[in-house]
Structures are given as structure tokens and as C-alpha cells.
Amino acid sequence: MSTIKDVARRAGVSISTVSYALSGKRSVSEETRSRVEAAVRALRYRPNAGARILASARTQILALSAPMHDHTYPAAFMTFVRAVTQAAHDHDYDVVLLTECDDAACESISRVVSTGLVDGVVLMDVVGEDARVPLLRALGVPSAVIGLPEDREGMSCVDMDFGRAARMCVARLADAGCVQIGLVGQPQALYDRGLTFAVRFREAFQDECRERGLGAAVTTSDAPGAVARLRTSLHGLDAFVLDCGEYAVEQVLDELRETGEHRLVGAAQGLSIVVGGPSFDPGRFDPPLDAVPVDPVRSGSTAVSLLLGQVDGGTAESVELYAPSWVRHGSVRNGGGLA
Structure with missing residues (x-):
């Protein structure tokens, strides 16, 4: 060459x-x-x-700050990385992937911005008090956030409305006659890190159950026996909301297979199950599961569009929370979950 x-x-x-x-x-x-x-x-x-x-004033390169840590779920991670990368390619941009966490994430962003390598930065895997946000504001570089940090002043953010998604799950289960609902959430480490999508979903689930007078219990997906743990906390458990990765979903179904309850999922006298915010296909399970899925393509393409709008001289402050939708596979009883 x-x-x-x-x-x-x-x-x-x-x-x-x-x-x-x-x-x-x-x-x-x-x-x-x-x-x-x-x-x-x-x-x-x-x-x-x-x-x-x-x-040129432009490098045609974007940086994607996507921290990888011990509890990163690779399949979901790569779904969002691919969405951002494809959206960038559609605009003739390449993407530099930055996978460092915490202080190292800030250092890598500072490095690529200070060298003039990139035209802008996309953030994902956002926590509530995310140090990358004030850094980008100080650097003055075009940026967009997939997620909803607490400090959003001057930032462009996009995400599914996870709070609304959780409320939709509870409402549909309540309409189906369910009164005792257990949530299998993310690994505890993600709540400890303050991953905003997980925190928003869990809080909205609890609020909606309380407002409707429903029994509710919450556990995490990082240890086996989620069904047993929820039944210890909640007498008469008749529904599950699964806000967790596909391996954890499979573990819940394995517990139900041990008692034969999986055969009655969605039946009039059986359990009802819905998966909250999956980036995977919930219809592939046995039995197939209703879901309120996140849309990585929409998140990624919107983030890139918001960022490039700033590159073209547009304003930076914008928050776009897109509405969740229901995908029905028959795992909610009595017709609940119809779109």
C-alpha cells in the first residue's frame, strides 16, 4: 500500500x-x-x-463507547453495537469501538477526541451518574446517548420507555386476571452499577403493582432457583415478568419443566409469563413467550441521526423515548396481551 x-x-x-x-x-x-x-x-x-x-473538517469516523464488564450480556451487547455500526455505515461513517469501563472509558474518549480522530461519540450501557456525560459536554464534541442518564442537560438521548414497558407488562397481566406477580430482574451487579434501563423497569414494575393493589415480589437472575425464591416471598404466584437475558429466561422455564407447569403457561388456570425489554426473540422458547421488546435498530439509528445532526450544525439537547409494543405468543392467559 x-x-x-x-x-x-x-x-x-x-x-x-x-x-x-x-x-x-x-x-x-x-x-x-x-x-x-x-x-x-x-x-x-x-x-x-x-x-x-x-x-476535510470531518473524519467520517464515529466512536462508540460501549463498556464491557463481567456482567455484560454478549448477545444483547453485540445487537446494539451492530445497530449503531450499520446506521453509521448507512451515512458513510466508520465506527471505532471503545470497550473500556469507568475511568478508563473516559480516558479512551478523551484520547480519540483530542487526537481529532472522530466526528462524534455515541454512548451505550449508560448508568445514572455517568462520568462520560459531563466529559462529553466539556469536550464539546457532537454526541448521542442510548439510554437515560440522570444528567441530560445539553445531551441528545434515545431509548425505549422502559418504565412504560414495565407498566404495560403489569397492566396486561392484571387484565388477564393475574394478582400475584413476580419479577425476575437483571443480575444484582447491574443494579449496583446503576444501569438505568434496569432500574427504571424495576421501579416502574413495583409502582404499577402497588397502584393496582397487586401482590409483587422481585428477585435477580444471577442465581439459580428464581421461581422458588419468588414463591417463598409471594403466596399464590400466578404470573412472571422476566426482565433478564435469554439464558436466565431458559433457567426459569427449566424450573417450571421440573413441575410440569410449563405445559400450562398461558392456559386459563396456568401461569402467565411476559418477557420485558428483550433484544432476542422470545418466540423461540418452549413455550413461546409474550414480550415487550426493545428495538436496537431504532435505538442505534436514532442515536446516529441525532449525532450527525449536531455535526451538521443542529442543536444537541433532545430526549426521545419511544413507546413499547406488545408481541403476543400466547403465554398470557385469558386473552391478555392482545395488541
Whole structure:
């Protein structure tokens, strides 16, 4: 692959002259520019990222800050990464993936922004008090957030309305006649980290159950025996909301298979189950499960659009919470869960 040094040698000029000729930052003679352009064509030279920065105010590169930690669920993680990457590609942008956590995440963002490598930054895996948010505000770089941090001043955010999703789950179960509802939530570490989607869902579930006078109990998905734990806390358990990864969903179904209850899921006298906020297909389980799914493609494409709007001179502050929708597979009894 040819380098800018090769172009300079062939054109008989200095490397800086090649940079000036390609970027237009300083005037060069037409004869010199012609020699440089002829050398570029002959060598099929393509400027690297640094040269592209010189040639244009844009690098056509975005950074995606997507921290990976011990409790990252790889399938969901990659679904969102792919959504952001595809949306960027649709706008002729490449994506640099930054997977560091906590202080290291801030350091990596500062590094790529300070070097001029990227036109903007997308954040995901957002916590309530997220140090990346004030950093981006201080850096003044175009940015968008998939999630809902507590400090949103001057930020563009997009997410599903997880609170509304949880309330929808409880409302549909209540309409189906369920009165004792257990929530299998995310691993405890995600609540400890303050992952906002998990906290918003759990709080709204508890609020909706309390407002409707329903029995409710909550457990986490990071230990086996979720069904047994909920039954210890809640007498007459007749419904589950599963706000957890697909492996944890399968563990719940395995517990029900041990007692044969899985055969009556969705039946008039059986258990009702709905999955809250999955990025996977809940229809693939046995039995298939109703769900209120998140839409990674919508989240990713909206985040990229909000960011590029800022690159084009648009305003930064915007919060878009899109409404959840119900997908029915027959796991909620008595016709509950009809769209």
C-alpha cells in the first residue's frame, strides 16, 4: 500500500507539500498540484485517517463507547453495537469501538477526541451518574446517548420507555386476571452499577403493582432457583415478568419443566409469563413467550441521526423515548396481551 512518502517521492516534492496540495490548507502552484494528483492516481494512494483530517473538517469516523464488564450480556451487547455500526455505515461513517469501563472509558474518549480522530461519540450501557456525560459536554464534541442518564442537560438521548414497558407488562397481566406477580430482574451487579434501563423497569414494575393493589415480589437472575425464591416471598404466584437475558429466561422455564407447569403457561388456570425489554426473540422458547421488546435498530439509528445532526450544525439537547409494543405468543392467559 502506497504512503504519502511514496507520493512525495514520485511527485518530487516534500511530504508537507503533498499534504497542502491534498488539503487545500495552503496554496501551491497549479503545476505542483498537478504533479501530486498524478502521483496519487498512479500509486492509487488513499489518505489514512490523519490525512483525511487534514483534507476535510470531518473524519467520517464515529466512536462508540460501549463498556464491557463481567456482567455484560454478549448477545444483547453485540445487537446494539451492530445497530449503531450499520446506521453509521448507512451515512458513510466508520465506527471505532471503545470497550473500556469507568475511568478508563473516559480516558479512551478523551484520547480519540483530542487526537481529532472522530466526528462524534455515541454512548451505550449508560448508568445514572455517568462520568462520560459531563466529559462529553466539556469536550464539546457532537454526541448521542442510548439510554437515560440522570444528567441530560445539553445531551441528545434515545431509548425505549422502559418504565412504560414495565407498566404495560403489569397492566396486561392484571387484565388477564393475574394478582400475584413476580419479577425476575437483571443480575444484582447491574443494579449496583446503576444501569438505568434496569432500574427504571424495576421501579416502574413495583409502582404499577402497588397502584393496582397487586401482590409483587422481585428477585435477580444471577442465581439459580428464581421461581422458588419468588414463591417463598409471594403466596399464590400466578404470573412472571422476566426482565433478564435469554439464558436466565431458559433457567426459569427449566424450573417450571421440573413441575410440569410449563405445559400450562398461558392456559386459563396456568401461569402467565411476559418477557420485558428483550433484544432476542422470545418466540423461540418452549413455550413461546409474550414480550415487550426493545428495538436496537431504532435505538442505534436514532442515536446516529441525532449525532450527525449536531455535526451538521443542529442543536444537541433532545430526549426521545419511544413507546413499547406488545408481541403476543400466547403465554398470557385469558386473552391478555392482545395488541
